Amino acid sequence: MEALVEQFSLGLAIWQAIILLIVIFVLGKFAWKPIVNGLDERERGISEALASAEKAKLEMARLTNENELLLKEARAERDSILKEAKELKDKIVAEAKGEAQDASLKILEQAKVEIEDQKNKALAEVKSQVSSLSLDIARKVLSKEFENQGKQESFVSDLLKDVKLN
Structure with missing residues (x-):
């Protein structure tokens, strides 16, 4: 350090x-203002970018909330539609069962009526055949019975005895 103090020149220090x-x-004069202006401009740009980022963050939060609300509404609407579809399906199934039961009851009723009709027709036919056979048998019996005139007169007198006059 002493060497430096010895080499010290006052003129050189003034220059x-x-x-x-x-x-x-x-x-x-020439560099400080542009540098300070550049720094100020950069600071302004950074603060604007931060403000813009904050606005974007707030907008994203708002959009996220809106999306969540829309999603909740969509889920509620989906659940409502599914519930309505299930109710409609149950209603259609119940109606189909009811209609099927009604149709089966009608078919059973028609079958019963038709069976009754067939039975009545069969009974009528049997009665007709029985009466026809009875008449044939009676005719044959009577014709055998009344071949003789004496038997006819005795039969008529027996019938007249049974009849009472008032």
């Missing part, structure tokens, strides 16, 4: 101070 002041003046 260095003058050059330093000139450099500071020139930098202050």
